[in-house]
Amino acid sequence: MDSENLLTIKNLRTHFSVGESVVKAVDGVSFNLEAGKTFAIVGESGSGKSITALSIMGLLPNNLAQTERGEILFDNKNLIDLEENEMRKIRGNRISMIFQEPMTSLNPVYDLSYQISETIILHQKKSKEQARKIAIEMLDLVGIPEPQKRIDSYPHELSGGMRQRAMIAMALSCNPKILIADEPTTALDVTIQAQIIDLMQELQKKLGMSIIFITHDLGVVSEISDHVMVMYLGNVMEIAETSELFNNPLHSYTKSLIDIAPQITNQKREIKLLRGEIPSPTNPPSGCVFRTRCPNPGIDCKGGDIEMGLIEAKPGHWVDQCCFK
């Protein structure tokens, strides 16, 4: 199994210093991304999903965020140890990223030709003309009609769905090994969301890249991913294959999320609840971080000797040790 792992994250911790206190935005995250597979990270706002992604990309400002200890292994290198100029060769080239809101992540004052070519010229040492040709091919690949015309469009001239397609074209233009997609369909209408999910699956088949797909929507997870990691307050609660996670959830947070997730049924359904809100990361609960909202917290969960950490309950199915007891 290990040989297939394209990216291995071990015990990643990203902490922010805010005044006197330390915000443990990501606190001990470990997972493997297999080649050609889609790995979903799911959780509420503030769970640390996006910070995990930004840590992998090395996109957090050094003066604020400290990614300490931990390893991000890609291509036999620990990305945490890389110098900025080495990281720049990987970012956008071998690992690239798309974001939630294509309107704010595209530059409004440059046309698509410039924005897509920029990456190609930088990483693949192509001429301007060659890069433009590749950019047009990329737009065609992501299903933008009349790519020869559209290449000269500015972001505001495109619809939300088309903008997200253009983002994907840009991210895939250097044929990366890994695509990190941070809530790529959240800002889109349902019919457009379905188009983009379909497109990403099709492109994965064609190009063979691995995808890290960040979302808060379990429905989207079940559509797109092979493996899922459930995060809560900077910690990993559970990791498993997608169907295993939905059919045999072990952690009480995962169980609640599945219970709550709106599902379309023929009858009106009773609304299930999980009480409270995600606590502030500046002052997380002692013991198990989930215990303040847990439907059945044990007496042990509160104790100072509890440490969050995954154990393998079944082959390939990991769950936080506190809940497994």
Added chain:
Amino acid sequence: MDFFNNKTGDVKAVENVSFEIPEGEILGLVGESGSGKSTLGRAIIRLIEPTEGKIYYKNKNIIEFSDGEMRKLRKDFQIIFQDPYASLDPRKKVFDIISQGLKVHEKIDKNSINLKVEEIIQDVGLQKEHLNRYPHEFSGGQRQRIGIARALVLNPKFIIADEPVSALDVTIQAQILNLILELKKKYSLTILFISHDLSVINQIADRVMVMYLGHLVEVANTSKLFSNPQHPYTKSLIETAPQIFRKNKKKTILKGDIPSPINPPSGCVFRTRCPNPGIDCKGGDVEMALVEIEPGHWVDQCCAKNI
């Protein structure tokens, strides 16, 4: 409306829509952005003046009401907005936000105002202490509770909930939906619940209207709409809504984007994205209008012919 005198055409945001809401019902209104959901919601309480049509409230056509009469009626109609960050004045304390309606509409003394506001804040699951704080001190879910308290403080009859849970996390979304259902009982409310999310509508609505490009394309009670959808747009929305445990693996993904309402397709407005458009759909003599195919189940006549 004519802005800056550069009028080039009319946007028909909502076109020839007829429906009724019985007292005590939650009527769901679902559609994509640009379908006219919010415009419809605002037009029926005359926050946007409709170009044409009639709106009956308690058997009176409120289109004919004068401004003064309308203002008195305003307290019966309230809105809960989508974005709890944008819909609360950041410079006002929660008490002032909630009590403003009372000060405008009710001639009651300070003490009664205080009592009423304290009662309502507890009804929405917050505490008296919160009244003295500013919106930025609250989480998204708590702010939405404040928005609901503001809407309910005047004992309204009819609430328009315009995507009230779209900006919230799933666990908070469930809490707010549950709160709306509880308060609906307690305050005997009638609600028009606008959402783009079919699974939310499925949970909360008694009846559903599906809207596309300014037109209603299907109306039915919730169980009928989800078990036996007739319009291809409704079908596709149901099939493509991401689900954890999907029974039906068949997905009809619609092509393209919703067309611009400035220049809608001739004939059936949905035909440019329809998976199986008929030859008829294009014709100039096709008119959008609902027909009743079984009691309480209405579908656009163009599609009803093919059933």
